[in-house]
Amino acid sequence: MAVETILEVNDANFDQEVLQSAQPVLVDFWAAWCGPCKALAPTVDEVATENAGKLKVAKMDVDKNQATPMRYGIRGIPALLLFKDGKVADQIVGYVPKETIDKSIERVIG
Template sequence: MAGIGVLEVSDATFDQEVLQSEQPVLVDFWAVWCGPCKAIAPIVDELATAYAGKLKVTKVNVDQNGATPSRYGIRGIPALLFFKGGKVADQIVGYVPKDVIEAKVNQILA
């Protein structure tokens, strides 16, 4: 379900791809059965394209990877977590319009 420029990460690759990333990282926690996740996916894909080289965009399927969502207290999806320097810098839970997500991205990159 990951679009162009979006990296699927798992419990096994999360630390390497997200926490050790030199760029800020947007992590989209999602599931196949989640309607709002499907609605937000094209926005996440657009951001991956728009911020290529500045922001790493990743997805974690919560049904296939249980350890990472529980480690970050993910109870509702879609959940977007913004990581900077290996730490959670911000988060959005639930469906929100693109401009809300973009505003957070710009804050993280500032």
């Protein structure tokens, strides 16, 4: 991960970093073997850079962390979950264009 604005979250720190965050948080559920996840990564990096200060962006490796993806019913990856006030405000599954992610963020954080 080249972008320092992206946080690596795991089962242990998820509640603290995501659910208790004062800012909305976009969580990218991914895996190293997932082609579409790798294709989406630069877009997620871009979103993190553009929204620095108003949106926290985090990534979670589903192979290393099973409890959290299970808790949120993640069945397909990449999956982007947008959390606001500790709750899922929006969900995007699969590889999508950046505009789709931007629109979702716009809806949630205005």
